[in-house]
Structures are given as C-alpha cells and as structure tokens.
Amino acid sequence: MAADAVICQVTPRPFTWKRQEMNPDFPFWLRASHLINFILIGMLLRSGWEILSSLPRLWWRKDSAPGTEWLKFTKRELPKEEGVYTSLMDEKSLSPLIGLPGRENVGLGRHWHGASVMLWVLNGIVYVGLLFGTGLWRRIIPTSWDVFPQAFESLKVYLSFSVPGIEHYQPYDPLQMLGYTFVIFILAPFMMLTGVAMSPAIRSRYPWYVKFWGGHQGARSLHFIGMVLMAGFVIMHVGLVFLVHREYNLVHMVFGDVDTARYAQAFVIIISTIVAVLVFWIALSYLTLANRVRAHGILVRFTELGRKIFLNWMRPRSSVQTSYTDEDISEFHWTNGLPPTEEESPEWVAARDNDWDGYTIAIGDDINGTSREITLDELREMPQVSYIATHTCMQGWSATSRWTGVRLVDLLGERPEGANYVIVESYGLAQKMIDNRPREPFYATFDIDTVGEQDTILAYERNGRPVDIHLGGPARMRVESNHGYKHVKWVRSIRWIADYADYGDGRGGTREDSALQAFNGRI
Numbered sequence: 224m225a226a227d228a229v230i231c232q233v234t235p236r237p238f239t240w241k242r243q244e245m246n247p248d249f250p251f252w253l254r255a256s257h258l259i260n261f262i263l264i265g266m267l268l269r270s271g272w273e274i275l276s277s278l279p280r281l282w283w284r285k286d287s288a289p290g291t292e293w294l295k296f297t298k299r300e301l302p303k304e305e306g307v308y309t310s311l312m313d314e315k316s317l318s319p320l321i322g323l324p325g326r327e328n329v330g331l332g333r334h335w336h337g338a339s340v341m342l343w344v345l346n347g348i349v350y351v352g353l354l355f356g357t358g359l360w361r362r363i364i365p366t367s368w369d370v371f372p373q374a375f376e377s378l379k380v381y382l383s384f385s386v387p388g389i390e391h392y393q394p395y396d397p398l399q400m401l402g403y404t405f406v407i408f409i410l411a412p413f414m415m416l417t418g419v420a421m422s423p424a425i426r427s428r429y430p431w432y433v434k435f436w437g438g439h440q441g442a443r444s445l446h447f448i449g450m451v452l453m454a455g456f457v458i459m460h461v462g463l464v465f466l467v468h469r470e471y472n473l474v475h476m477v478f479g480d481v482d483t484a485r486y487a488q489a490f491v492i493i494i495s496t497i498v499a500v501l502v503f504w505i506a507l508s509y510l511t512l513a514n515r516v517r518a519h520g521i522l523v524r525f526t527e528l529g530r531k532i533f534l535n536w537m538r539p540r541s542s543v544q545t546s547y548t549d550e551d552i553s554e555f556h557w558t559n560g561l562p563p564t565e566e567e568s569p570e571w572v573a574a575r576d577n578d579w580d581g582y583t584i585a586i587g588d589d590i591n592g593t594s595r596e597i598t599l600d601e602l603r604e605m606p607q608v609s610y611i612a613t614h615t616c617m618q619g620w621s622a623t624s625r626w627t628g629v630r631l632v633d634l635l636g637e638r639p640e641g642a643n644y645v646i647v648e649s650y651g652l653a654q655k656m657i658d659n660r661p662r663e664p665f666y667a668t669f670d671i672d673t674v675g676e677q678d679t680i681l682a683y684e685r686n687g688r689p690v691d692i693h694l695g696g697p698a699r700m701r702v703e704s705n706h707g708y709k710h711v712k713w714v715r716s717i718r719w720i721a722d723y724a725d726y727g728d729g730r731g732g733t734r735e736d737s738a739l740q741a742f743n744g745r746i
C-alpha cells in the first residue's frame with residue numbers, strides 16, 4: 224500500500240448500501256442517554272476492577288485452586304495446601320484513580336457496582352424504549368443480510384488505516400450498525416445475565432442457571448471477558464468519533480444537527496464534558512474514601528431497593544435441587560479467617576485438643592436473657608439435613624461441597640416476643656476492626672426470613688466428614704442464600720435479638736462493620 228493512502232480519504236467502491244431516507248439528527252434523548260451511559264459504564268468498569276482486585280485471579284473450574292487460574296493479575300505465588308492463608312491476604316490495592324473507590328475497599332466497590340448497574344439498566348431501558356418508539360432503531364438494527372458484505376467492505380477500508388467517505392454514514396455505516404446491535408442487544412444483556420449468575424440468592428434458588436454458565440467461576444470469567452469487550456468498544460467508539468469525520472460527529476453529538484459551522488464550539492464542549500466526567504469519576508472515589516461509613520449508608524440503602532425487588536423473595540432450594548451432584552464437589556476450598564488461637568479462645572482450643580469434649584454452643588435470647596448450652600452430641604441427634612451447595616466469597620472464589628447439619632429453626636425453636644433478628648457469634652475473632660480497636664468476636668446477624676430458610680443450617684459435616692478445623696469445625700453456619708461472610712465459623716452462640724443496631728458497630732455483622740459489606744448478602 225502506498226504511504227500516502229494512510230492519510231488520504233478513500234471512497235470505497237460505488238456505494239450500494241440501500242436504506243430509506245431517514246432523519247439524520249440526534250434527538251435530545253439520544254444525546255442525553257449516551258452521556259449518562261458513558262458516565263455509568265465508567266463507574267461500572269472502575270468498581271468492577273475494584274472487585275476483581277480483591278482476588279485478582281480467574282478460573283474455568285469447579286473450584287478456585289491456586290495454580291490453576293487461566294488468568295491472574297498478581298505475581299503472588301500461593302501455597303497449594305488449604306487453610307494456611309486467607310483470601311483477604313490475596314487482595315491487591317488499586318489506586319483511587321483507577322478503582323472505585325480504590326485501596327482494598329471491595330465492600331464499597333460492590334455497592335458502587337450495584338448502584339451503577341441499577342441506573343445503567345434503567346437508562347438502557349429508556350434508551351431502547353425510545354429507540355423503538357421513535358423508529359430510530361432502523362438506523363442501527365440491520366434488516367438485510369447485505370449488511371455483512373457491506374460491513375466487510377468498511378472493515379477493509381479501516382484496516383488500511385483510511386476512512387470511508389462521508390456518504391457512507393447516511394446516517395450509519397454497516398460496520399457501525401453491526402457493532403451497535405452487538406453491544407446493545409447481545410453484549411449488554413450478556414453482562415447482566417453473567418452478573419446476576421454470581422448472586423448466591425439466584426444460585427441457591429436456580430442452581431441450573433449457574434451451571435449453564437459453567438458454574439460460578441464460568442460466570443465470573445465470562446463477565447470479565449464481556450468487560451474487556453465493553454471497554455474495547457467504548458474506547459473505539461469514542462476514538463472513532465474523533466478520528467472519522469469529526470466535524471460531523473461532534474456537532475451531531477452536541478447540537479443534534481449537522482451544521483458543521485458550529486464545529487469549533489462543539490469540539491470545546493465535548494472535550495470539556497469528557498474532562499468533567501473524568502473528574503467526576505475520580506471525585507467519587509475520594510468522596511467515598513473520605514467517609515466510608517457514610518458512603519456505605521447511602522449506597523446500601525439505595526441498592527437494597529434492587530435486592531428487595533429481585534432477590535429477597537427467592538428462597539433457597541439446595542436440599543431439593545438436582546442440578547449439582549456429588550460429581551460437582553470441589554477439590555480445593557479457600558479459607559477466609561484462620562482458626563482461633565490459644566490467646567483468642569482458650570475454651571475452643573481446649574475443646575479441640577480434647578476431641579470436642581466440653582465444646583458447647585449457647586442457644587438463647589437476649590430479650591429475656593435466657594440461654595442453654597448444647598453439645599456436639601446433642602446436635603448430632605437432632606433432625607439432620609444434607610445437601611450440595613456452592614460457597615461463594617464475595618471476593619470471587621467458590622467451592623462446592625456437601626454440607627450436613629441442623630436447620631437453624633429447629634435449633635432455635637419458637638421466636639420470642641420482640642425478637643426480630645438472630646445473632647451468631649464465633650469463638651474466633653474478627654481479622655481486623657475498622658478503627659483498629661482490639662479485635663472482637665466474629666459475628667453475623669440474620670433477619671427472620673433468612674433464619675427460616677430451609678438452607679440456613681448449623682453444619683457439622685462437610686463431604687461426609689466432620690467439618691475441617693480451618694473451615695469452621697466443629698460447627699459452622701451455612702446460609703446458602705447469602706455470600707460467605709454471613710457463614711460464621713467456630714460457632715459459640717446463637718441468640719434471638721431485637722435489633723442488630725445494638726451490636727458491634729450496628730451494621731449487622733463483622734464484615735459489615737469492618738469491611739463495609741451489606742447486611743443483606745444475597746448478591
């Protein structure tokens with residue numbers, strides 16, 4: 224190819240692409256929804272990277288064994304044995320310029336992801352609705368197979384680093400049509416579908432759905448690949464606006480019409496808008512980090528709306544599902560939280576060294592101040608449930624096991640007057656408190672609906688053997704509708720309470736208090 228072809232404008236072979244005469248303008252709603260979409264996709268990408276940085280590894284497997292990743296963004300080599308390090312130790316810190324909010328705040332990153340996705344889906348629905356309502360869908364959805372050969376012609380022009388003539392864009396070029404149709408009607412829904420597949424509420428209610436995506440790790444890896452495509456599209460789309468007939472595009476984008484005399488004005492407006500959006504994205508990080516507790520309060524209250532509409536009514540069915548069988552059991556199980564030490568809990572250590580002789584769990588209620596102790600033997604004599612379920616830590620790892628134990632409702636008996644929640648406390652301590660005060664016992668609280676779920680159990684066996692020490696032995700919580708941070712290990716007590724605001728920092732659990740997770744761990 225001659226060197227001068229690089230800079231000249233090439234008109235491809237006589238243009239045969241047929242389309243109806245169409246309004247070439249960009250109505251206000253189209254321009255506004257594009258700007259909103261741009262802002263929200265940036266927030267989704269940045270909070271998504273924050274989530275990924277909490278466990279920068281990806282798998283295609285039914286477990287998340289170190290050394291079997293297909294992709295990782297960390298040089299840290301992990302030991303292959305279980306139970307010697309925690310997933311919190313594998314976190315990477317992102318700069319607040321990159322992550323939302325950055326600096327190992329996966330809890331807040333997850334809330335930002337949830338808040339942004341709710342707005343993004345809403346904006347998408349309005350956009351698609353108006354696209355069909357106004358008939359403008361004809362500009363972007365191809366209605367003839369001719370679009371493929373025509374798009375190929377365009378592609379060849381671009382690949383020779385040239386630009387098709389302006390008449391090619393009346394109003395859209397076939398390659399653009401294919402790109403937009405793919406992103407709006409295939410990629411965007413794909414991101415929503417793989418995203419919700421990572422929710423424990425959905426997994427425990429519809430296990431087949433998660434299996435369809437290749438399990439939790441399949442959904443997570445596919446969501447990552449979709450993210451790369453989406454980011455690539457955004458960069459190309461914005462880049463081409465400036466590279467290809469920018470005097471038309473910029474005026475179009477700002478003023479909605481094609482009066483190229485206003486090009487300079489449009490250029491200034493677009494550049495300032497992009498700079499303003501960049502500043503806004505980064506400001507969100509610093510505002511969040513400036514008061515993380517306040518950010519948690521606002522974001523969780525907002526995202527709870529989405530959980531209420533879509534997730535809170537889904538009841539887990541692990542004990543009756545048939546999609547996951549013993550074949551799906553994972554070889555490797557990560558750990559979060561290491562077993563109590565002698566200083567942390569001499570009682571637990573003494574019982575462990577004594578074959579659990581003397582180990583007890585207190586069952587009671589803080590409203591009337593009653594309490595009784597049960598032993599492991601008494602627990603084993605109670606009605607038993609056993610099922611296969613996948614554990615997901617909100618950081619991203621997962622493992623499937625058979626869990627056996629006693630339903631919490633069977634243990635607790637009747638709900639006393641005035642009890643609205645149940646608190647489960649551990650013999651182990653929190654890994655770290657938010658204000659670095661001395662570490663307090665790890666705990667989680669549950670609302671009445673979650674307590675009543677048939678897959679909320681106190682488990683004493685995993686895969687047919689006593690629960691391993693590092694996985695919470697001799698007895699740990701399983702709350703299949705929720706992420707791992709609600710599954711208290713090394714259980715010491717289970718009590719009815721009036722309100723979780725009276726315990727710890729008042730956010731409903733150790734991970735809520737010190738890592739700013741949501742009380743509701745269903746997604």
Ligand SMILES: Nc1nc2c(c(=O)[nH]1)N[C@H]1C(S)=C(S)[C@@H](COP(=O)(O)O)O[C@H]1N2
Pocket residue numbers: 556557558559560561615616617649650651652653654665693694695706707708709710711712713734
């Ligand atoms: N006592 C106690 N329980 C705990 C934790 C902890 O740090 N301490 N971590 C929680 C988190 S975040 C997860 S993901 C699971 C991990 O369970 P596993 O170690 O059995 O895989 O335990 C939960 N229960």
Ligand SMILES: [Mo]
Pocket residue numbers: 559615616617618707708
């Ligand atoms: Mo976790």
